Amino acid sequence: MEPAVPALAHLRVVLAPGVEIGPGKADLLEAIAETGSISAAGRRMGMSYRRAWQLVETLNDGFREPLVIASRGGNAGGGAALTDAGRTVLEAYREMQRKTARVISGEIASLRALTSDIPDET
Amino acid sequence: MEPAVPALAHLRVVLAPGVEIGPGKADLLEAIAETGSISAAGRRMGMSYRRAWQLVETLNDGFREPLVIASRGGNAGGGAALTDAGRTVLEAYREMQRKTARVISGEIASLRALTSDIPDET
DNA sequence: CGTCGTTATGCATATCGGTACATATCGAAA
């Protein structure tokens, strides 16, 4: 089952002008690694292939080495996989997410208590 | 002068379904605190008064107590100010930003080195 | 008691991110 609040914090990192990575691109990279295809990753995430492909292009353009290598043709029609750089970037992002969630959990709890979602108990 | 990369990380926190706070609302709260007016804060941030007001409404609705109190009329025409809750929320968010920036600085530096922005030096 | 700048709110419009669709290309396997 999913937790009540899926993600407490959304982290978006600006690495350079126009080069950003957030939950969307990270999840896409992960989906590509797991499915071995850009289109399957896009379907899984409920986004159009157009957009998935464009995100991959943006990522590949943003880094010195491509994060995703795609191939056309073949019995499976083609496919895609993460490069070493791709795995490195994805893992670094996940690590940032974990660290962030850890250090801000206190403030999150404090602020959630002020939310109108949670009735006052005085 | 501004730093080369204005903000390394954008942090958006989900406190409850529909209740979120990120850089935009935090900056808006800060601008309201400093200018004493929703419209002046909106102008400073380059957004329409309409939107600034709606963001304030969203914030006030999301918490048990309002974060911003506004008044109409008077010699100045009216104005707005943060409540104690407003200051608490803003300060908690800033603290989360600081902590986050601290713990992810290592990964940021690693990833920036992979950016096509920075030429390879082999 | 009229002036002034702000809050508050509705509505029409513009902008932009994303989708939908259409087409071309590729290459291993049957």
Place this chain on the structure above:
DNA sequence: TTTCGATATGTACCGATATGCATAACGACG
């Protein structure tokens, strides 16, 4: 050599989000 599914890319359209503008109410002060 035909088939198949995926990559690659262009174009038209849609919908959400934000702006622009218009209007009303407000109230201390001169």
